[in-house]
Amino acid sequence: MIRDITLGQYYPGESWIHRLDPRLKIVATLLYIISLFVVRDFGGFLIAWLALEAVILISRVPRSYILRGLRPVFLIIAFTLLVNLFMIPGDVLVRFWKLQITVQGVETAAFMGIRLVLLILGSSLLTLTTRPIQLTDGIEALLSPLKKIGVPAHELAMMMTIALRFIPTLLEETDKIMKAQQARGADFETGSLFRRAKALVPILVPLFISAFRIAQDLAMAMESRCYGSGRPRTRMNEIRFARRDLAGAILMMSYLAMIVLERILW
Amino acid sequence: MAIKVEHLNHIYSPGQPHEHKALEDVSFTVADGTFAGLIGHTGSGKSTLLQLLNGLLKPTSGSIFIGDADITRPGVSMLKIRRKTGLVFQYPEYQLFEETVALDVAFGPENLGLAPEEVDARVREAIALVGLDYDEVKNASPFTLSGGQKRRVAIAGVIAMKPEILILDEPTAGLNPQAHEEILDMICRIHEETKNITLLVSHNMNDIARLADQVLVLDGGRLVMDGTPEEVFARGDELERIGLARPDALRITGQLRRSGIFVEGSPLTLEEAADLIAKAVAP
Numbered sequence: 001m002i003r004d005i006t007l008g009q010y011y012p013g014e015s016w017i018h019r020l021d022p023r024l025k026i027v028a029t030l031l032y033i034i035s036l037f038v039v040r041d042f043g044g045f046l047i048a049w050l051a052l053e054a055v056i057l058i059s060r061v062p063r064s065y066i067l068r069g070l071r072p073v074f075l076i077i078a079f080t081l082l083v084n085l086f087m088i089p090g091d092v093l094v095r096f097w098k099l100q101i102t103v104q105g106v107e108t109a110a111f112m113g114i115r116l117v118l119l120i121l122g123s124s125l126l127t128l129t130t131r132p133i134q135l136t137d138g139i140e141a142l143l144s145p146l147k148k149i150g151v152p153a154h155e156l157a158m159m160m161t162i163a164l165r166f167i168p169t170l171l172e173e174t175d176k177i178m179k180a181q182q183a184r185g186a187d188f189e190t191g192s193l194f195r196r197a198k199a200l201v202p203i204l205v206p207l208f209i210s211a212f213r214i215a216q217d218l219a220m221a222m223e224s225r226c227y228g229s230g231r232p233r234t235r236m237n238e239i240r241f242a243r244r245d246l247a248g249a250i251l252m253m254s255y256l257a258m259i260v261l262e263r264i265l266w
Numbered sequence: 267m268a269i270k271v272e273h274l275n276h277i278y279s280p281g282q283p284h285e286h287k288a289l290e291d292v293s294f295t296v297a298d299g300t301f302a303g304l305i306g307h308t309g310s311g312k313s314t315l316l317q318l319l320n321g322l323l324k325p326t327s328g329s330i331f332i333g334d335a336d337i338t339r340p341g342v343s344m345l346k347i348r349r350k351t352g353l354v355f356q357y358p359e360y361q362l363f364e365e366t367v368a369l370d371v372a373f374g375p376e377n378l379g380l381a382p383e384e385v386d387a388r389v390r391e392a393i394a395l396v397g398l399d400y401d402e403v404k405n406a407s408p409f410t411l412s413g414g415q416k417r418r419v420a421i422a423g424v425i426a427m428k429p430e431i432l433i434l435d436e437p438t439a440g441l442n443p444q445a446h447e448e449i450l451d452m453i454c455r456i457h458e459e460t461k462n463i464t465l466l467v468s469h470n471m472n473d474i475a476r477l478a479d480q481v482l483v484l485d486g487g488r489l490v491m492d493g494t495p496e497e498v499f500a501r502g503d504e505l506e507r508i509g510l511a512r513p514d515a516l517r518i519t520g521q522l523r524r525s526g527i528f529v530e531g532s533p534l535t536l537e538e539a540a541d542l543i544a545k546a547v548a549p
Contacts, residue, residue, distance in 0.1 A: 144292065179322050180361040183353040183379030183422060185345060205363035209409070 011128045017059040018129045021245040022138030028252045036115050036122070042107050044262045045114050051255050052122055061128050070117065084109035090244040113192045120259035132164045137239055154233070162218070170211060190203045267333040267350070267430045269296040269319070271435030274291045274328035276314050276487075288314040292328070292488045295464065296480060301457055303478030305497070307509035310484040312467050316433050321466075332431065349378055356436045358420035359413070362414070365413075367393070367419050368404040374427040374445060391425035393419075395459065397452050410523040414445035425456060431463040432456070438470070450477065475499060475513035475534035495534055499532070515539035522546075 017025075032048075036253030039045055056066060095157070127135070140157030147153050178188070181202045188199050222228070276289040289311045296302045297520040317323040319330060321337050321344055329336045336402070337347045351373075364370035368389055371509070374384045382460065393400045394420040403411070408419050424546040434453065438446040450473060459463045468474055474481060474495065480501045483491035485508040491498050499505070502512040512520070515533040519542065522529050533539040 058308075096304050115331055126353075176355065177316065179352075181321050181357065182322060182344075182354045182363075183348065183355070184374040185348045185427065186373075187377070196537075200364045210360060 010131055011061045011065055013060055013129065015129070016244060017055060017058045017125075017160070019244065020128050020129075020248050021239055021241050022134040023141050023239060024241070024248055024252075025126055025130055026052075026135070026138050026244050027143060028207075028248070029123055031252060031256060032122045033119055035256060036119055038259055038263060039115075040263055041266060042111070042114075043266055044259055045118065045263055046256070047258050048118055052118060055125060059125065059129050063124070065128065066121060066124065069120055069128075073116070073120055077113060080116060081109045082115050084128070092159050134239075136164070136239075137235075141239060166214065166218075169214065173210045173214075174207055177203050177210075184229065187242045217228060267463070267466075268298050268331075269431060270331040271295070271319075272328065272329050274315075274318065274325060274333070275326045276311075276318060276323065278325045280326065283365055288317075288487055289325070289340075292484075292487075292489045293383075294482055294492050296463055299461055300464065300479050301454075301464045301477055302466070302480045302482060303474035304465060304484065305471070305510055306484035307475055309486075312484055312486040313331070313435060315484065316353060316435055316465075316467065319379045319431070319433060320353040322353070336493075345378065349427065350429060351431040351433060352424040352427050354421050354424050354432070354434045354437060356439055358424075358437075359408075360414035361423075362408040362416060362420055366405050366406060367398075367408050369401075370408050370419060371422045371426050374423050388426045388428065388468075389422075392422040395425055395452075395456055396422040397448070398422070411477050412424075414441055414448065417441065417445075417449065421449075423461075428460075429462065431465065432460075433465045433467075435467045436469065437466070438468070440475075453477075471499070471511050471513040472536070475515070496532065499534065500532060519543065 032051075036045075036048060039048060056063070085101055085105050086099050088102055088105035088108050090102035092100050093103050093106065094101045130138070136157045139160070140153050143151060143153035143156065182188075186199060186202055188196065188203075190196075191199070272293050274289055274292040275287075278284075278286040278288055292315065304312055304315070314323065317336075318325050319332075321342070325338055329338050331337075332347070334339055334351050335342065335346070338357045362370050364373065370384050371389045371392055376419065381389070388405075390400050393403065394510075398415065398418055403415075403419070408416060411419065417437070421434075423434070432453075432487060435544070437453065438449050441449060451466060453466065457463070465475065466474070479496055481491070481493060481495050482489060483498060490508065491504075499512055502516060505512065511517070513534055514537060515536050519529040519531075519533060519539055522543065527543075527546055529539075529542050531538075531542050533542050
């Protein structure tokens, strides 16, 4: 059923990683992604992989959950592998029909494959260990220096928070409307592509109307509690940079140092 | 045509951590031409039962006979089920989507694969049955109508499929008292004119006491009572224990009795109560 779709992919936990400052986690994830592009050989990936393993172990997120993150991008990875495998010229390893696989091709394909997998696993760890609301708070805090040049950081973060908050509501609404139309004999599962697209109209129109109604109610509720009165907002949970965050930052720095050293020394 | 439900069980997400038993060994029969009421606290399994009756959900075990056909059998035609049972959801006006009222009401009959003339005739009939003027509203956008009118149009959309069993989930929720009465009167009229089985879900005990021939009570997924309104509401203390109430008429006469004014009988409607009280206090 549609209601079973879990949103975001937050895995609830109380681990050290879970409790880190979201700002630190966002920055660390960005640095990790950059580090993957600094790496030039498999030795560097070994360091990156070990670091990721360590974070996974500390976070206590089950491996099945983490690997699930790869599923939606499986096609992209497979495509990258194939293109690299067949398109790179060099010393021919195997040749059949019009295609050839070269030593350099295999190397590049493996290299790109590892980079993509690490990249996706690294960034999905961020969303697995951080509540969506904390994530938006973190983004807001990181963007706030840009307020000076007119970037509406708070408004952007609020939009993201609201969007996240209402996705389950809209899913529930969709489920209800689908069932109501099915009760009137609507059929969403059979027929040609065109027929099926047309069958979506009875869902989409009521869904849009519901979305606007919900938005209007929400706007009214926010306004009646003086949202947008121009004063800065206070929070129930302030983000604080604690001692463990300092430790986290130091660990991240040492990881970066290792990656850079590896690249210079080898 | 009758509804016969036998040992119905429904479990949501079986085998998963958030497994939830919604219905447990529910069995009952609703005879042809009955106006049945279904009551129960929030989360008692009412909406699961409605969706099972309409084939929107498949039960974990048990069977549902509508007439002679067991609709829980695999391979049963959904369209056939929908032709027999019409389900009006809560706040049905949120399912309106067409440009005009006539087109929206025609959606159901068209899905049944009827001929255009038949569809047209049914749309006229259904709009008249819900108490709207066909010529006045046929070309209007459903979104320009008032709340009560929208709800009538939405109900017409289900009635136009000519179900032999009409199931309504709180059809008066969120309406003002006048529209509330009008919708209930309309449901009664449809019941009398089409001689269908009507299954009304409501939190309003007064409505159930007044309209139903048979009352089904669900609590925590189990069917705890099944009988005439007189039988069911005589067990008022039990009803209150599971978060339901007595109809006002019984509540008032009960309170009078406790304060020393002996009122005979157990009235279900306020009119009956008024007569009995008048008799009791007459010199």
